[in-house]
Amino acid sequence: MSNNTKRLRLWFLCSGCVGVAVALVLMALGTGHIVSPTVLLVLWPPSIAGIADPTTISDKIMVGAFEFGGNFILYGVIGTLIGLCFRGKPDSEGLGTQRSG
Numbered sequence: 001m002s003n004n005t006k007r008l009r010l011w012f013l014c015s016g017c018v019g020v021a022v023a024l025v026l027m028a029l030g031t032g033h034i035v036s037p038t039v040l041l042v043l044w045p046p047s048i049a050g051i052a053d054p055t056t057i058s059d060k061i062m063v064g065a066f067e068f069g070g071n072f073i074l075y076g077v078i079g080t081l082i083g084l085c086f087r088g089k090p091d092s093e094g095l096g097t098q099r100s101g
Helices: 003-031 037-045 046-051 057-085
Strands: none
Touching: 003 037, 003 057, 037 046, 046 057
């Protein structure tokens, strides 16, 4: 596995964890303060699944997994794209550019 792939995986993992942390903070703020629906849907789009209002425990677990997992994946993809922008110069090996000397 190349070094760039490892870095992109790290970007995905760290950004995904930030996404879960944002969801947890918004969930905690929602219980004590009124959070604007616009802010909620911009920072935590999968929270729209909470409108389903599940009744059984298994349904609540599935909706929670979708909400938090969706935010993890969404933030992870955005972080990976940012990581692609900051990956630096690509290696020149294998691109047909040989130095003579």
